[in-house]
Amino acid sequence: MYNEKVMDHFQNPRNVGEMDNPCGVGEVGNMKCGDIMKIFIKVENNIIQDIKFLTFGCGAAIASSSALTEMVKGKTIEEALKITNKDVADELGGLPEAKMHCSNLAADALHKAIEDYKSKS
């Protein structure tokens, strides 16, 4: 069902965990699918220096979160804002049709975290 890349992210998620004193936090929850995702970012000089996630959700949701954090780390805020949910799915080499809605959260959570960061700074 899932390709190897997705399974790799599921088994070895990158940047998982909470963050002390994040610059921004974004949480989205899609109660329809039951997924909840939380993204923490640390920003310095307009660059996302660190990023962490917590996810309650299916394999696709976890893998998407993990993949997103890898994509984002080191990018500028502007670059990060350009990342779409589709980009995340593409980065994972595609997700099953039925799962697209589950992974449609990671970029949303990131955008929220950036908003949060902006609103604070």
Next chain:
Amino acid sequence: MYNEKVMDHFQNPRNVGEMDNPCGVGEVGNMKCGDIMKIFIKVENNIIQDIKFLTFGCGAAIASSSALTEMVKGKTIEEALKITNKDVADELGGLPEAKMHCSNLAADALHKAIEDYKSKS
């Protein structure tokens, strides 16, 4: 489908053929099933000395005709008239449910032949 006795009568029908100068002939045809049966009898001293049949029909019809002729040979007219279609089926050790209608001819043909004999004598 058919038991061994039926198959034996089908393969080795007794008393098959036409008869020269019969004392009585009976023919019945059930066009619904497509069966046609013709019985020839030779009667002497009120006893059926000889009997022959011709049958167009399924295996059950042929076996019934053959079995009937065996049952009847040597019997008195009165005894012969008592033979029913069910007796023929029983003599054969039973026939498949769906075939009962096909075999319900042999005794009828015999009775007709006896009628014919009586009407002539």
Next chain:
Amino acid sequence: MKRIYMDHGATTPLREEVLDAMLPYLKEKYGNPSSLHSFGREARKALDEAREKVAAGLGVAPEEIVFTSGGTEANNLAIMGVVRGIAPIKNHIITSAVEHHAVLDTVKFLGQMGYEITILPVDEYGMVSPRQVEEAITDRTILVSIMTANNEIGTIMPFEEIGAVCREKGVYYHTDAVQAIGHIDFNLREQPVDLLSLSAHKFYGPKGVGALYVRKKTKLKQVFFGGGQERKLRPGTENLPGIVGLGRAMELAVADMPEKREKLIRLRDRLVEGLLQIEDVRLNGHPLQRLPGNVNVSVLYVEGESLLLGLDLKGIALSSGSACTSGSLDPSHVLMAIGLDHQTAQGSLRFTLGKDNTDEEIDYTVEAVRKTVDYLRAMSPVYRK
């Protein structure tokens, strides 16, 4: 006694290659294709591959194949399914008098339910013409269902022309191809067919599995309810070993078609020639437009079941058009539809040859028929010389 099987229209033996393909799914690969775990995934993969094979054999996309429990269910799903998909906007269904009961009785049932139905007559060869279909179509017509080839008399219908008429009129065309797979070339991307039924056990696949081809965008609704299998069109845990067998059988049927066809036509013609040399034997069905392996003859003055029994005693397996065969009182509706009288229809035999029949078997069979016919005619009150 050596047995000779000439009843491939009833069912065929499972090919060894097909059984080999099925066995892993009858043994260690037992997962349910709907399960997410490794057992389920290997099952799902096999299901997908079988679907691709069936689709490839018909020249269509895998998503256009719905697996069923056989030809009967495929026919029911096709007819009831589009009627459910379209009614009550339109309410008219057209079929022919020589369809298999799985089509004919389904249409008649819809007739009882209040749908308008037309059952087209056929000519003496069992043919429906495209013109007849054209004339029968009204602006209320939902569906035309005319078989590809007849199971009793082997007549091949002008199904592409009939389909073209339907397409022009904007009416769905379903064809029961249960007897045609492995004999007729299908390339449904080009052919104007919207729905096509098939059954694996008629082409050396397993019993109890079939498929319905449903052209994309055809408005078809499920007719029974349950899990989400087969894109909800046909729920129920998939008969995976059967489906894998169907896929393999399809692959082989298409690959072997040219060679098999040639052989069957040769055997068929040899059999016809031999049988017609017996007095008062007549060929039923179209002399040319007929299935490669099909020979249907009427043997006058004898009844079919007793012929069949007599031949069975000589080791030969075939079917008859006799009433008594099926336990019903009426002779074959197909033979009646082509105009045979009751008695002639009763005295009919159907030989359906298969890829493993031989010339020797044909010759033995002709002789056996001759002897059995002689034997039965000698006891027939309607045959007197």
Next chain:
Amino acid sequence: MKRIYMDHGATTPLREEVLDAMLPYLKEKYGNPSSLHSFGREARKALDEAREKVAAGLGVAPEEIVFTSGGTEANNLAIMGVVRGIAPIKNHIITSAVEHHAVLDTVKFLGQMGYEITILPVDEYGMVSPRQVEEAITDRTILVSIMTANNEIGTIMPFEEIGAVCREKGVYYHTDAVQAIGHIDFNLREQPVDLLSLSAHKFYGPKGVGALYVRKKTKLKQVFFGGGQERKLRPGTENLPGIVGLGRAMELAVADMPEKREKLIRLRDRLVEGLLQIEDVRLNGHPLQRLPGNVNVSVLYVEGESLLLGLDLKGIALSSGSACTSGSLDPSHVLMAIGLDHQTAQGSLRFTLGKDNTDEEIDYTVEAVRKTVDYLRAMSPVYRK
């Protein structure tokens, strides 16, 4: 990696003895049971014998068994069949909220068609009480359909008492026993059941074959059309290898029941005990009135599909009550019906043990669940200590 199969509720492996019984019918005994010749007769004999075996397993007469393509079709035939047999004299059908979709969706479809339907709620264990049924029955009720045992949470319904209520009220009682065969004693001559569905692949038989028990004189009509097979109640060439397998599987299921039941209960209880030692894990379904092999738990703060994936990576095959599992957005209707909230239902696992599972597998599984739960909770935003 050794794989551990704990998803016998989804499907079971085919027993070797069953495959052995089937093989002759996948090879040389390929006749069609409707054919009169020797090939057909040997097929017919096998069909009759299989019917006797299934009937014996249920304590009924062979003529009361109708073979189908599986549990889904049996359920559809039962419900639609009696509705066709009885409507429009009466028009009301009763079922429960925890039925398999093959029952529930069929009843809902009839609801859309204008029939009156009642879907009974269940208690927190998934039980329907005979009293609820009694109160729901009206003088327009045709049929009550309440399953014998639930496929997700394993709860065994008081089906004999429910049947008794139906009998008293003169209403047909159908029970979906797909999950119950081989676990529960049936003796339908004594038990007040009119219709019962089963599916071979749930008790070590082949996929794609099932049966419906139809008590004598039950007014049931066929729901699809074709040849005269199964006394016209279910047309189509019989899946003979499958049916032979079903017969053999039934025979073995009944013979092994006492021993298997004892073993499964022991394994089940060991598994429950182990799982409940993990923090925030709750058992779903009835604590006592449950299928021997069924364990259904909710694991709070984690989602079911990811648990399932994590366990699959450790070689363990099971099901979840997660929405994402089935590609649908809603979690299991059964878990919702027993009152779980959305998130708890999502985080549920179903283990269904089989006759070949071992104590070691149970212990390994408990450890694997513990580790996977820890791992996922560590990443869960809803679980923070």
